Structure formats: C-alpha cells, structure tokens
Amino acid sequence: MDFTFDAPTEELRARLLAFMAEHVHPAEERFHTELVALDDPFAWTTAPVMGELRAQARGQGLWNLFLPVNHYGALPDGLGGGLTNLQYAPLAEITGHSGHLAPAALNCAAPDTGNMEVLALFGTPEQKERWLDPLLKAEIRSAFAMTEPDVASSDATNIETSIVRDGDSYVVNGRKWWITGAMNPECEIFIVMGKTDPDASRHQQQSMILVPRDTPGLEVVRPMHVFGYDDHEHGGHAELRFTDVRVPAENLIGEEGQGFAIAQARLGPGRIHHCMRSIGVAEKAIELMCSRATQRVAFGRPLAAQGVVREWIAESRVRLEQLRLLVLKTAWLMDTRGTKAAHTEIQAIKIATPACVQWILDKAIQTHGAGGLSQDFPLAASYAGIRTLRFADGPDEVHKNSLAKAEIARWQA
Amino acid sequence: MDFTFDAPTEELRARLLAFMAEHVHPAEERFHTELVALDDPFAWTTAPVMGELRAQARGQGLWNLFLPVNHYGALPDGLGGGLTNLQYAPLAEITGHSGHLAPAALNCAAPDTGNMEVLALFGTPEQKERWLDPLLKAEIRSAFAMTEPDVASSDATNIETSIVRDGDSYVVNGRKWWITGAMNPECEIFIVMGKTDPDASRHQQQSMILVPRDTPGLEVVRPMHVFGYDDHEHGGHAELRFTDVRVPAENLIGEEGQGFAIAQARLGPGRIHHCMRSIGVAEKAIELMCSRATQRVAFGRPLAAQGVVREWIAESRVRLEQLRLLVLKTAWLMDTRGTKAAHTEIQAIKIATPACVQWILDKAIQTHGAGGLSQDFPLAASYAGIRTLRFADGPDEVHKNSLAKAEIARWQA
C-alpha cells in the first residue's frame, strides 16, 4: 500500500499548478463573459477561451491525463494519457479547485472521459476512428444516456428503453433524462443504454449503442435544472425522447447483452475521478472558509477566533484527510489489482465522498453568510453539484446495501 | 398553555383549504407561464393571475391575516387582519404548502408583512396614509434594506450605511444586498436601516428611514442568486447602492436612534411567520416523500417497503410534530405575554425550524432521486429557500450563543 507520488507525478503536479495559476484561474471570468454572449448558452465549447486553454494544455502535455495506461496503451503522439489512477489522482484533485473549467480545458471532463474509456475498451476499430479519435482531440463532445424518468434506474432491470434489431439496423425507443452535456449542440454522439432482450437473465438484458445527435427521431426535449442551475457551462442536462430512432447495427458497442457489464466497467474509473475532483472542491471550500473567517468580524472578534467556526474547520480537515487516503488507496488498488478487486473500496468512496464534501461545503457556506449561497462564491454551485453525486449512478442507499451484504458475508464464511 | 384552534380559526382553516384547492393550486402553472411571458421577469406582481387571486382572496376575507389584532386594532372594512398569532399559525402553515403563490395572493408575503407591521406600529399618520394604505391593498410592494455586503450584519454595530441630517432632509449613503423583492419595479418603497449617530451607545446608533424607489442616487445594482435561483417569482433579491440619496426628514420612522428597537420589534413576528410557513413546506415534503416511496419500485419492492426510507419518514414525522408544538407555544406566548416574554422561544424556533425542515427536504429529495433536485418538484427550490433561513436576520450561531447565555444566567441566579 504505497501512495507516494512518484517523480513523474510530482513533475506533472508542478506543471499543472503552474497552468492553473497562469491560465485557468485568470480565464474564469472571461469564460463566463463569453458564455453570456453566446446565442445558445449551452454551446459552451464554442467559447473562444476554451479553445485557447485546450491548445495550451495540449501543448504542455496536460491532456487526456485521465485515460489509464492499462486501458489503451500509449496514445498517439501528443494525445496524452498513459497515467495510472494513483498518478492521476492528485492531478484530478487540483482540477477540482476550479469547477468545470480546468477538467474541460484538459479534456478530462465527464461524461466524455467515461465515454472515451468505453470506446477505448469496447469499441470496434471503426467506432474508435469515427468517435474516439475526435473525442481525444476534443473536436466533438459526447453524452451517456442511461437514466430514465419513469423508473429507478439504479436497478438496471428497470430500464424501459428498447433497442430492437431490425435487419441491418437497431431501432431505439424510450425516454432518458439527466443526460449531462447533451444540451450542447457540439455534443455529437450519445451512448445509449437500452434493452435488447427483456427476457434474458437480469444482467444480460441490456446493450449499449451509439446514436449520433442528428439521427431522425432523437429529440432534445428540455434542459433539466439542478437547484436552479441549468449547468449550461458544461452542456446542461437534457431530457431526450427516442422515437423509432434507427442506427446501423454496427453502432452496437460490444455484443448484445453486454450493456450492464460495460456500464460497470465505465463506472469504476468514473467514480474515482468524481471523488478526486470532489476532494479538490472541498479543499477550495476549506481555503475559502479559513479566509472568510479571518476577514469577517462579528461582535468584536474575527469569526476565526470563535469556537464553533474552529470546530467546523477542524472537523473539515480531519474528515477530508481520511477521505483522501481512502481515495488514494482505491486508486492504488485499481492500479495494482484491477477494478474488480477494488469493488468494495469504489463503493466506499462513492458513499463517503459526497457526504463528507457536502458537509464541508455547508459549513463553508454558513461561514460566508448569504454570500455563500450566491453567485459571488463557488460554494453553492459546488454544493448543488456534489449533492447530485448522492444519487448519480445509484443512490447511496443502494451502494450501502450492497457493501453491507458483502461485509456480512465475510463474517459468515 | 392552550393551543386549541378556536372556532373562528377552524372556520378560516376550512375556508383557506378550499381556497387553496379551488384557486391557488390550479393557478400555479398559469402563474409560471405568465412570468415567462413578462418583459421584466421580476415584475411578478403584474402577472394577471396574481391580480385575480388577490381579488378572490380579499373577497373571501382571506386578506392581511398576518396583521395581529393587538398591533393595529381593527382594520377598515374589507382589509382583513385582526387575528392572534395562534389563530394565524395554522393558516400560515397551509400557505406554506404552495410556495410563494399563496402568501402573495393573501397579501401575507414577506417582506411586505414586516414592513406593514413597522408602519402600523411606528409610522406617522402621513406615513401610514402614503405607504401603509396601498400596501394593505396590495397596490404597491415594499422592501426592507438592512443587510450589507461588506460586514457581518447580524451585529448591528457593524452597519456602515449612513443617514445624515442635512437641513430638512436626511442623506443616505451606503450599500445593501439581499434586499428581497426589490428587483420588482412595483416595489415602490424601501425601509432603510443606517446609522444616524455612530458614536451613540451600541443600540442607539441606528435609525430607519423610508426611501421611495425613484429617489435620485438609489441604484439597483444587480440581482443576487440563491443557489441558481433568482427568485424572480417574488421579486428577487437586489444589491442596492445609495449615493447621496436625499429624502425629507419626515421620512424617518420613529425617532433617531430607534432603528435597532424597530428592527427587533419587526423580527419577532417575521420569524414566527417564516417558521409557520416552513412547517407547511415540510408537510408538503413528507407528503411527496410518502407518495414517491409508494410509487417507485427498486429491486422488486416499492421504496416504501424499505427500512431506510421508513426511517426517514418516521424521523420526519417525529421531528416535525415537536417543532410544530414549539411554534404554536411561541405564538401563544406572544399573544398572551408579548413578544419580549417570548424572546427565548422565538430564538428557539429560529434555530430549530430551518435545521428540521432542511433535514426533511434532504430526505424527500433523496427519495425522489435526481428529479428531486429539478424543476419538476418543489423540493430543491424549497431547500434553497429554507437554507437561507439559517442566516436570515442573523446566523444560527448568533442566536444559539445568545440563547445559551440566557440559559446559563438562569442557573447562576
């Protein structure tokens, strides 16, 4: 269990910290100004600053860092990647300090990261050329369409979208929502989860298929809001309707019935990326909380001198240190023993991270007073984002239930 | 300690429940549609449905119910009012079920309620005729400008806005933010808190003054957001700048140096109204949680059959029943012994209510999955609103500190 950051990681950390200071943080205000000026507020990838940041990041080798070396091997020249989870972890944490701008600038933003992994692992050569290559170059964006409005999607057998073979095509029918990134017109390709065989065994019913945005019958119904935010700065969350959407049979990813397995393979790394970035969010919150507590005076003393505020700060630090170590252990386990061996730890960080970070954000908000809920600080938006993680790819309760079953079984063996 | 709802209250409850079912709930969708069609999204009072609802409410005697009989005596014919706090409590709870629409329709919405109370209690006959009368008729709206961006406003000595006597005028300079309702152009009058004598004793420095919206030098800088909401459906929250704003000396409310006392007098009833409505919010959340838990199936059983969800529902009910009783006791104390005698209880409900209701909303959201955070249910918007109550007119921590001091003193006596 060795979490030491190796020399390449330390070098990358230094380079990334410099990149954040020189390029990302100064660009934040410009990004928001450019977004306001767009005709379509969701077309965030067309903000000029985004193109500039990406060119700089790619030029500095800060590109596609998320793509694990053991998934894809060496990427072609200049496309980056090639790190282990443990190497990527401290980098992802750093990007978490700046909300959505840094991950996107480095081509390390969800849901594209997970989609690239799916294509890298399960895609045919043709699928890779057509979709993975432009994604790795950030020429297009993608979305992952799993969640449905009418059922508890955490139970994959509930999925109602159908994918029916018809000659050389598959025909997709169904409704999806919370499809992150899909409001952006540059989001050109959707990976859609549906059932090809509702009568197969529990985890063989589902398949995944590639559906290009311009396919007839695919309708973007509306944007979903999260606590009042439409999240246009990273493409929003769409409700979609698929009505007799026909795509060539070769758009299927892997085999029929492999959908559940692909989803599982996708979720492990996705979860750890979210957790790493969330720790960055929490670090930022602690920094803001300490800074505010020092500056704000009430009843003759700065907040920083008041016991209750100190209690919040101490608890925040103590909780976050524990969480970070568990995330690092999980990354190390995934690297050394594989995603399956890290199953319990992946569940554990999925459970622990949003609870911890939400708690810290709540205290940071309280330290800021009303300002903490406003657009003047990133805290409320971070809170909204972290809150969604408590049900993103399955509510906490499902993961706790599953983890407990395994724990109980350990003691029965 | 008698909390029995008397016959007039029971009659009003029945009338109000019918009004909600027949008029308010059916109007909710129309209200939002009309808001979208407005040129100025903050001009919520110009939505036609609002006028209709108000006419109906006033016609049915469901008007100005908040205005306590002992503050103002009998109102002129048809203007309502005249209830005790204990009579008003169950009515306010009912209006809490429908978010902002019901309180506004009944002319019982903050901040106008508090402002009407201030004018009723401390206004001169001229001030009452000019401002209170149209407020009681809902012909205009008002705002209360106390919070400042640069200081912890919970400590009144921190206030930086100056109100300086100059001949027959007062000149106001300063910045305010989170001035609820002030984005609405129909919000015609501001009650502004500032310092007339920074050298006076701690609670004699402040005064309150009436500043009409169109006074030169008063600038509406921008709307503040709460989480991602701009709360345009009740006039938003404005940042204001006062630059050499000159008003006649007779605009002062009460005497110079009375500002702190007036603020205190205003806050008691305001807090209890917030708490009553918040309990309605929580009741609605429990209803939605139970309903969702019954309909949603995961892993072969409805959520309502799952132990953790039942734990949430039971805890919600047990906590809310306790809270409601404390609010009723506080109302009864205010009615029978006055606001001062109810000081500890008013603090207690100010502390207890947001914590309890926020907890219930969080569980209701979790039961709804991602939908719970969206515009499809009122839960996330309610959460945002309730969250602000943890620092509205002083953060929890200030009130806890004060309540504890009094408790400790009890045992030293």
Add this chain to the structure above:
Amino acid sequence: MDFTFDAPTEELRARLLAFMAEHVHPAEERFHTELVALDDPFAWTTAPVMGELRAQARGQGLWNLFLPVNHYGALPDGLGGGLTNLQYAPLAEITGHSGHLAPAALNCAAPDTGNMEVLALFGTPEQKERWLDPLLKAEIRSAFAMTEPDVASSDATNIETSIVRDGDSYVVNGRKWWITGAMNPECEIFIVMGKTDPDASRHQQQSMILVPRDTPGLEVVRPMHVFGYDDHEHGGHAELRFTDVRVPAENLIGEEGQGFAIAQARLGPGRIHHCMRSIGVAEKAIELMCSRATQRVAFGRPLAAQGVVREWIAESRVRLEQLRLLVLKTAWLMDTRGTKAAHTEIQAIKIATPACVQWILDKAIQTHGAGGLSQDFPLAASYAGIRTLRFADGPDEVHKNSLAKAEIARWQA
C-alpha cells in the same frame, strides 16, 4: 390542545418540589450508605430511609400519583392516585431529577407502576386483594417478565416461554432476562408473559400469569449488568429460569390469549412515565452542564464563555423544549381520547425521548470531563439508564418502522 397545568397540578407541583428539597435530596447520600451496609445489596426496599420517605410521601398525599383516575376510579382513603396523565406529567418530570429515589419514595417507580395498572385493569377481585393491595401500599414489590434471552422479544410471536394448562393449574417453562426489580428478595410476585397457544393467530398466542417468587421451579439465575452497573438500588435486572413452575389456574390474568393486548395496554402509560422522568433527567443534566461551565476555567476563560459549549447548551434547551411539548400533547391525547388514539404520539415520544436525552447527557458529560463518567455525578448512570430505553419494550427501529407505515398509509388513503 390545552396543556395548561390546572390548579390541583400546580398545588401538587409546589408540594412535590418542597418534598424533594426537604426530604428526597437530603436523603440521597444516606440511601447509598444504607445500601452499602445491606447483606444483600439488591434488597433496596429494606434500607430504612426508604421506609421513612414513603411514610412522609404518603402522609403528604404524594402517593401512587401515577395511577390514572380513569383506570381505577377513586382509590381507598390515603392510597392516592386519581390524576390524569397531564396532571401527572409535570410531577413525574420532577421525580426524574433525583434518579431512582424519588419515584420509589412516591410508590411511582417502574415496573411496579405498570404491574399495578395491569392488576387494576385486568385483575380479578381476588388477584387485586392478594397482590394489588400490598403493591399500592408498597408492602411488596413486583416484576414483569417478558424479555427472553434467545429471541428478539420485540416480535411477540418469538416468545418461547410456554404456559400450559394442566388440570387446575398452569405449568410455566422458559427463560427470561432483564427482569427489572427481580433481584430484590422483596419482589414477591412476577407477571409472566408466555404462550398458551402457539398455533393461534399472531396476537392471540400469548397469555399473562401471576407467579409468586417462592413457587418451586422458579430460579433467579444471575443479575444482568448495564454498562457495569448492577442497578441494585432499584432491585437489579435478573435472569430467570422457569422449570415446570406450577401455579393455580386462577393466577391467569384475564383470558387465555389476552397477553398481547394486556402488554399493549401496559406499555402506553409506561412509556409516557419513562418519557416524563427522562425529561427531568435532561433538565438536571442541563443544570449541571451550566453550573460546571460557569465554574470550570480553561485557557483563561470559563467554559461557559466558549462557543462550542454554548452551542451544546442552546441545542439542549431547544431540543428539550420540543420534546416536552410532544410528551405533554401525548398525555393530553391519552386523557381526552384514550391510549389507542394516542398510538402514533406514544410511538413518537418513545422514539424521540431517549435520542434527545442521551444527546444532552453526552454533552453534559463532556463538559464535566472525566468526572462526568464517574460516581461523583449522576450523568453516567443516567446515560446508562436512558440508553436502555432505546430498546426497552422494542428497539427504536421497530417503532420507527411502524410509525412510518402508518404515515405512508395516511397519504395513500
């Protein structure tokens, strides 16, 4: 919903407070000294001071106050009783201030209270004369034998003790534990719950029967400890073994199959008594916490000036006020509509009370440092006692589950 203490209650409160100050508190040290001197430490009723206190209490009409007027009518001269639950509530709270001494001195201590109620409600004239009469006079003590070591007793169908009819007798076989009071040799009579018909429907299988202590085959196996305490000062908690214990058929209470119904009838009042006394325990803890915080200085300031301690005190007061109101409401409901109509509220206080009081005790202990866990303050012993209430007559989780089912059903109707 009128919780006003009526004139007789106020008069009794004054009399009881005087009795506590003059007699009970001064006797506490003597009681513990006398207990140490006993041959059998569990024979607490033989401590001379107990007899004196009882005589004084009975002489002052502070006797059997727990026995509700509507259960038994007027008691014979000098035996007290005759209060409503709402009248008894504030008196029980006062007795909670002094641990076990006050309830016992007033003949208002569990489990005798519940046993007297059972006999009053369901006993034959012979049973009343033989057992109820000396219990009302505190000449003997009793125990209630329901919980069993091998099964989850919260589910009454789990009960394994058998009560088998054999001619004119019943024969009892089984094991019981946590039989409070039973280590005291003056505990002369046991009410035993067992199954007379394991094949009957779920709630018709059980019966209750009177078993005198000296019946052959009844063995007191050992005392149970609670957190290191043997609770000898109120008769401990025994493990019992019943081996072919034969009693006359007329010892059955009520009818065969009525055991579950009698248990339910017994539990309602028992729960509310526990809750009332627990509130007294919490009040005492707040008093001790405030007093300690004032006296103890660390790092140059008394604890009472430190924010975290003030937070504890404020939270304690705010939580306890809510809890007390819910308990009073429950008492009022039981008085005015009966135990059945108060079912949800009785569950609610059973859930809410130990959680609230345990929290307060934990903070009071922390304020006292190591002393708080020691024999020098009543806090740790109170904590142990309150902790048992989280599973006494059914763990919290069973009650929450049941309350939630009812809440969900409300919204489906």
Add this chain to the structure above:
Amino acid sequence: MDFTFDAPTEELRARLLAFMAEHVHPAEERFHTELVALDDPFAWTTAPVMGELRAQARGQGLWNLFLPVNHYGALPDGLGGGLTNLQYAPLAEITGHSGHLAPAALNCAAPDTGNMEVLALFGTPEQKERWLDPLLKAEIRSAFAMTEPDVASSDATNIETSIVRDGDSYVVNGRKWWITGAMNPECEIFIVMGKTDPDASRHQQQSMILVPRDTPGLEVVRPMHVFGYDDHEHGGHAELRFTDVRVPAENLIGEEGQGFAIAQARLGPGRIHHCMRSIGVAEKAIELMCSRATQRVAFGRPLAAQGVVREWIAESRVRLEQLRLLVLKTAWLMDTRGTKAAHTEIQAIKIATPACVQWILDKAIQTHGAGGLSQDFPLAASYAGIRTLRFADGPDEVHKNSLAKAEIARWQA
C-alpha cells in the same frame, strides 16, 4: 507515503494471531474467574494466568513490541521492542480485539508503555536500572499522575500539585485522580506531574518526579468508576492525595521545568497506540454486529436483511477504513519525520478515533438489544473505555481548537 506491511511485520502478525487464538482468547474466561477469587480485586497482575501468558508471549518474541527502535535502540536480549510505529500498528490493532488481556500479556499496556518510554528517553542510568528494567520485565507496574480533580487539566498551567525543592529532597503536595492502574498494589512507582516554579513561563512551570508507592504521605483515596465499571482488571483508576510526600532530589525526571515537554513527548506515541487498539475494538464490534444480525430473526427476517441494520454495517466499514488509513499515515509520518512533524495528524486521529469507534459500538449494541449493554458481550465495556478517550489527555474540543488554529494559519501565510 508507503503503508505496506513489510516482511517482519507480516511474520509478527501471523505469530500474534496464532498467539491470540491459542493462548489469549482461551484464557479470557479463566482470567475473569481468577480475578473474582482475588482478595484484592484490583491486584490483577497476581492472577496466575497473567504470569503464564506473559511467559509465553516473551518466549515467542511478542514482548515490549510498542517500544520504538529509535527511542531506545536495541533492547537487551529477550526484552523485545525495536519496531517502528508502522510495524507496531497492525499488531496493536490485533490486541485491541481482546480488551485488556492481550496488551497486558505482551507488556504493551498503558500506562506502563508511556512510562517506559519516558524513562527510556529521559531517565538517568540509575532511574532506568531501578524502574525501567523491572517494568520491561513486567515485574512491577507503574502509573502516571497528571489529572487533577479541581481544575481543567488539559490546560497545563492549571496544575495545582506542587513539587518544592527542600535540601536534597523534593516535597510533593496535591491531589490527583483518574490515575489508571494505581489501585493495583503491584503498581510500585508513580510518575507525578507538578509545578516546581509557578512563576516561570507557561510551559516551564511543570516538572515530573518519581514517587514510589510506599512513600509516606502518599494516600490512595478511592477508586474512580467509569460508567459502573471499576476497571479492576487493569488496576482501576485511583484518586490520590500527596501530603508532604518527600522523595530524593535524584527522583526528578530530566530537569526542573521540563515536565510539559516530557508530557508532550509521552503523549504522541500513547495516542497512536490507543488509536490502533481502538480500531481493533471497532473491528471486533463489526464482527459481532454482523454475526448477531445473521442469527437474530425479527418479524420473519434476520436483522441482516433489514435495511437500517445494513446501513449501520456499511457506514461502520466505510468510516473505519478511512480512520485506519489516517492512523497508518500518522504512524508512517512519526517514523519517517518524527513526532513533531506528525503533530497535526496525531491531533486528527485523537479527534477522529473515539468519535468513529463510539458510533460503531453504539450500532453494534443496538443490534444486540439489551444483551449489548450487558456483561455477556464486550460492547458496553468497550464503549465506556472509548468514551473516556474523548477527554483523555485533553478533551476533543481542545484538540479541535488547536488544529483549526494551525489550519487557519496555513491559509494566512
């Protein structure tokens, strides 16, 4: 940051696990039986089984494992020691599974461990020969007398015991309590903290001195109880009175004024040992909880199938994994950078461990029902022990305050 257990550690773990299975666990019942038979219940070291276990442990090289190699160098043949903190950590965790028996059998029990460290680091050759040598051989026991009844001892300036130079002697006067192990007559030597110079600067006032048990004027007043436990099985906790207790000047440890520094040096390792063992306690609790949940059936299903119990188990596992990693990191930091560099982490585990383990124990108790609080399971006694850690060598609040100050300072630099 490398937490891998090296080969010697793995070998020791295997040897210790075997020793626990073969010797310690089978001895537990015998130990308690032998304790009951003792004339002085506190003379736990005279229980024959203890001697046997010690001989076996020492014979197997499982002896004095706690004594860090960098404090004392190689111990003489057969006296063990010589591990790093990271090597010792998993061994200490294993001993935590069996309460007090295993640490004592391995001569790794507090307070002797800390006292041996103090003597090893600060003792003169004569002090080492006289006291350290027999302690390393477990021929005698020792106590550490710091806490005082009348003041908040977490603030060292509060200490009231005086140590006054008088010719060739020092004279000690004062009161101490919670002096663990001191009720055991084989506890022959006390390390006493007192003030030699009350007028010196804050952390130069205190000194430490060796006081043999039989010194005139040293009185063992009474045993202190923790909840209801007297903890006789490891020597109890004594209240002591020092009246003109005269010892030779050479009994001083280190220099006058060094007392605070020695205490600090002692506490770092002591805290980490407590935390390691506490994790073992929590592991045992999870094991018992899972086992009980599998065996116990209520309402037709084992507890292990019920959602709320699963939630407890999952939370327990997730919290404990995080805590263990933080403790390991702290051990690694102490080994590689020294105790001072690990200051924040030592505070963090001091804060986090009792809170986490107490939570787990509470849930394990609840899963066991009343049995969980009794002598039939180790849970309640463990709870009592862990609860004391929330103020042992300073309450949580002091450590949180200090940690927060450092965190705030980081962001101001």
